[in-house]
Amino acid sequence: MNPGQGLARLSINQETVRQLSLPELAGKAAELGIGGVGLWRDPVRAYGPAAAARLLRQHGLAVTSLCRGGFFTAREAGARRAALDDNRAALDEAAELGTGLLVLVSGGLPDGERDLAAARERVADALAELAPYARERGVRMAVEPLHPMYASDRCVVSTLGQALDLAERFPADEVGVVVDSYHLWWDERVPRQIARAGEQGRIAILQLADWVTPLPEGVLLGRGQLGDGAIDLRAFRTWTDAAGYRGPAEVEIFNPALWERDGAEVLRETAARYLQHVL
Template structure:
């Protein structure tokens, strides 16, 4: 078997039903060098134990998923959300310090949808900006980059009012790039007619915090959240998107993040193997011009 691409990172969501120890083990045993973790499995074992397990695995840490969800008006719920984001920043910093050399302290933010009873997208996005401004000092103190992740517009009402990479960059404008960047996720942005210029802008502004890949294929399932596929199994043009990201000088790890019930039901080691295979065929050929 060909060795996996050294820039491939397995986002833990791809093998969701594996506990943290198993996720680390099957990733390392497959010869993959990096992993992105999710907060829930980390919290199940405790941050200190998670950091110890990560260090023992020898894997690089690429992202911590996820925080955000702060579009609600000021009040107790918003204060609780901001405090939870501060805890997530601490988690990301601790895990990045525990990972192998080359680990990155990146916390992925999903903004949140419209508050109950609201139709005001503009106000909701304004509260995202307010939250970023409030969290920047914490992120800077911890050495963490907050990565705003735009989600496909089908999630705008209930999950994320930030739908394009351009919107994410607008929200980050004026804030320090080392503290606030963007997640470039192929599943969410492939459809955007302005995506290539937005990737170029993100590169010029130094805001590509992470590049994540998976594929899109129709028909979508009833739960559209679970409609992601292995790279190469759908219709996304990984050539143009990957080359655009590489052209910005982005030379760090690339995560595969998949939400799919059938893939989750697959043996984790097999899912990791298939992920590496898909990545090698669909993404790796377009990394040759890496900076």
């Protein structure tokens, strides 16, 4: 396979090389032949969504996702209204950027609550309220299941099956799911659930990072560079391909050791690791 052709499907999530400014990321990704970038709301708002969209179009880069919306599990009415308003703003930003995808992290258990099923039902309620707004803006919402270690404080949706159970209440072009290797690699049901998602056209994006042991303190920033850990990354690409997914493979790594290095070097390394361990 021609390396340039291979990298056309690769997307680099902005947080993977957060030490690079958006213009630096765009320029260096385009030079390597990388096809897209995934963006985060805070740096995009600082740069300006319209300006970011122009910059990436000039470099021929697709915006493969916007992170993140969600955090829907609050019980108090005012907090729920605030979360919905913030997600409407995120949908507006996604539309302005020209991406059709807003990634959702559902939210953890509110203080004092132990009812995971009730919290997930509030996620469904929020999706129902936001779906017409998202549809009007041409943006698909993607429910991302996170590893169970995040269930209490960050995401009550822990498996791809749970994410699909939520998404299936809505048309597939309105609500899909994220397949993230870092969060799902441990679950033997994943190949079957990816096939299920593919049958329904629910795979919104494939995200990749490796699992290294021991995880650093805090676990949120413990994602490994491709090929450094325990995950069969090529299997995730193969499973999603077999399920009919033809979209980008977005590398999303939160790792302070990578952020301390030269960003251009990390970008080149990530592209090489993608060719070696994913294709």
